[in-house]
Amino acid sequence: MRPVLSCDEVRRLEDVIEKEGTSKAELMEFAGEFVASEALKGNPSRVVILVGFGNNGGDGWVAADILAQKDVHVDVVSPVEPDEISAPLARHVARRTAGRDVNIVVGPSKDELGELIGEADLVIDAILGTGFHGELRPPFSIWIPVVNELEPTVLSVDVPSGLDAQTGVVEHDCIRATRTATMLAPKLGLYSADGPEYAGEIVCGRLYDQLDEVIDDVEHEAEIVDSADLIDFFEPLPMNINKYSRGSVLVVAGSATYPGAAMMAAKAAARAGAGYVAVACPSACANLVRMALPSVPVIDIPSDSRGAFGAAARKAVCKAAEKFSCVLCGPGITTAAGCIDVVSGLLKMDVPLVLDADALNCLAKYSIGGIDKTPELYRRDAPLILTPHHKELSRLIGDDPVADLGTAIEASRRLLWAAGSEDMIVVAKGPSTAVAGVEKVLLPMAGPASLATAGSGDVLAGIIAGSVAQAHNYAGPWELLCAYAVTVHSFTGFAAASRFGEKSVIATDLIDLIGDAMELAAESALHDLGVLDEGSQVEEA
Ligand SMILES: NC(=O)C1=CN([C@@H]2O[C@H](COP(=O)(O)OP(=O)(O)OC[C@H]3O[C@@H](n4cnc5c(N)ncnc54)[C@H](OP(=O)(O)O)[C@@H]3O)[C@@H](O)[C@H]2O)[C@@H](O)CC1
Ligand SMILES: Nc1ncnc2c1ncn2[C@@H]1O[C@H](COP(=O)(O)OP(=O)(O)O)[C@@H](O)[C@H]1O
Numbered sequence: 001m002r003p004v005l006s007c008d009e010v011r012r013l014e015d016v017i018e019k020e021g022t023s024k025a026e027l028m029e030f031a032g033e034f035v036a037s038e039a040l041k042g043n044p045s046r047v048v049i050l051v052g053f054g055n056n057g058g059d060g061w062v063a064a065d066i067l068a069q070k071d072v073h074v075d076v077v078s079p080v081e082p083d084e085i086s087a088p089l090a091r092h093v094a095r096r097t098a099g100r101d102v103n104i105v106v107g108p109s110k111d112e113l114g115e116l117i118g119e120a121d122l123v124i125d126a127i128l129g130t131g132f133h134g135e136l137r138p139p140f141s142i143w144i145p146v147v148n149e150l151e152p153t154v155l156s157v158d159v160p161s162g163l164d165a166q167t168g169v170v171e172h173d174c175i176r177a178t179r180t181a182t183m184l185a186p187k188l189g190l191y192s193a194d195g196p197e198y199a200g201e202i203v204c205g206r207l208y209d210q211l212d213e214v215i216d217d218v219e220h221e222a223e224i225v226d227s228a229d230l231i232d233f234f235e236p237l238p239m240n241i242n243k244y245s246r247g248s249v250l251v252v253a254g255s256a257t258y259p260g261a262a263m264m265a266a267k268a269a270a271r272a273g274a275g276y277v278a279v280a281c282p283s284a285c286a287n288l289v290r291m292a293l294p295s296v297p298v299i300d301i302p303s304d305s306r307g308a309f310g311a312a313a314r315k316a317v318c319k320a321a322e323k324f325s326c327v328l329c330g331p332g333i334t335t336a337a338g339c340i341d342v343v344s345g346l347l348k349m350d351v352p353l354v355l356d357a358d359a360l361n362c363l364a365k366y367s368i369g370g371i372d373k374t375p376e377l378y379r380r381d382a383p384l385i386l387t388p389h390h391k392e393l394s395r396l397i398g399d400d401p402v403a404d405l406g407t408a409i410e411a412s413r414r415l416l417w418a419a420g421s422e423d424m425i426v427v428a429k430g431p432s433t434a435v436a437g438v439e440k441v442l443l444p445m446a447g448p449a450s451l452a453t454a455g456s457g458d459v460l461a462g463i464i465a466g467s468v469a470q471a472h473n474y475a476g477p478w479e480l481l482c483a484y485a486v487t488v489h490s491f492t493g494f495a496a497a498s499r500f501g502e503k504s505v506i507a508t509d510l511i512d513l514i515g516d517a518m519e520l521a522a523e524s525a526l527h528d529l530g531v532l533d534e535g536s537q538v539e540e541a
């Protein structure tokens, strides 16, 4: 796993490294070297380097010097003369570079800038990094659209200029990078909100030899999960099993209005590998589910007058739930009184429980001002996995806003720390999904935007429940198991997008591709580990 840091954590890490004897000035030299080495990968003969007033620009000035020494023609475009640069470290390297064989262009007109970029093989964006804040000011608010309009190959330094390195939000405009060379560790904003849209491929410069020894001296906002980290989940089925010992899931879902949610979640749980999946749904939709899923037993639960779980549902659901390795509750249940009762009943049982969709909205209705105010409602000994999207997560914490990865992580931590249980996980879904536990927050590979389609979350909930059901002797951490399920879901998105077209994917497409997705994830893990070559063939020893 690879750490992702907040801007504050990066600053603390720089301080730790400085205490160990490597100054910030030296780090800037290493950052510039890393940028130059990334730039040279494309063998450019002309490079334009756009620099700002701060240390992000400093990295650009160092890179300019190195590239010029490698016989690359370098134009450095600066808003001011080197002597007028405000950040002292950046001013120092700018003055030094000014004495070398680089062409410095101060405050060019739009047309001059366009001409320079038009002639370049590569543009290096060292305008703004982690120090960017507020509204984009001239001349950068003029430069950035000129760059984007010409669509050159762009290497951004640390973060694309205009992107908030913490939230990933682009308020006005932002450099559209082909690649981003980020320093020490990726910043959270590269994975949040608009980050993935603007950052392109992300490469990380370690800069400091003993990075592994000091990186744990600061907190990590999150950790990226690579397929290779999930290798233990790709074991083949053992021979000596039966349908129950493989793992069983009870899907407590559906209503007369949303029978499809129960069908999708149940089928996904089975496709994810559970040997026995049953559905407990309101009697009003039970026959529909039976007809749609011939392999799935359906338990009739008393309905209310609208076809949702009724007053007698709690007892019936809890009795049925006793025999299963995992219970998934929520898809399509509505928030009728009987549903709230069902959720509260299941929380009191000691079966591993996944709460999704309306089960979360039922939970939010329990308390005013956020369920973290009354954690005894959801604190339990058995595993509890909540799978909210941003809006559901916001409801769980009393309607405080959840808008991006950073706020989703913060909200998840509120819920987790209030409960204080190692067996509780919040899978905070969004364009990038965070899997948060009390100890750490994981960022599994995100899927394509095709996953933003109704019912896609029901499929994920089914994959999670199916995976939990199979984890009999699993010693944890539950975060990793959920990260595996999210990764498989992401791969279903890619597989479906390539089969049906990016815009044509619907949630039911994802379900039959779960097997393919597991295979793709396993291949990717073997590839990361160097066991598979480029052509995905097993390498001969
Ligand atoms: N992490 C690491 O270990 C290492 C980090 N390093 C590098 O340092 C970078 C951080 O440098 P930094 O702190 O100097 O900030 P930076 O991004 O250059 O921006 C500050 C300048 O931009 C200006 N400015 C701000 N907002 C603006 C706006 N809206 N519109 C226009 N201007 C705006 C701001 O002006 P001010 O608002 O202060 O007037 C100030 O002049 C980091 O990203 C990485 O590349 C490496 O060198 C070494 C290792
Ligand atoms: N832009 C996006 N890029 C990648 N994945 C996305 C994007 N938008 C949503 N997703 C994923 O799609 C799923 C949507 O879940 P959810 O909002 O609960 O849908 P529903 O309630 O309709 O089933 C989540 O797994 C989420 O991470």
Ligand SMILES: [K+]
Pocket: 056, 125, 126, 127, 128, 129, 156, 157, 158, 159, 160, 161
């Ligand atoms: K930048």
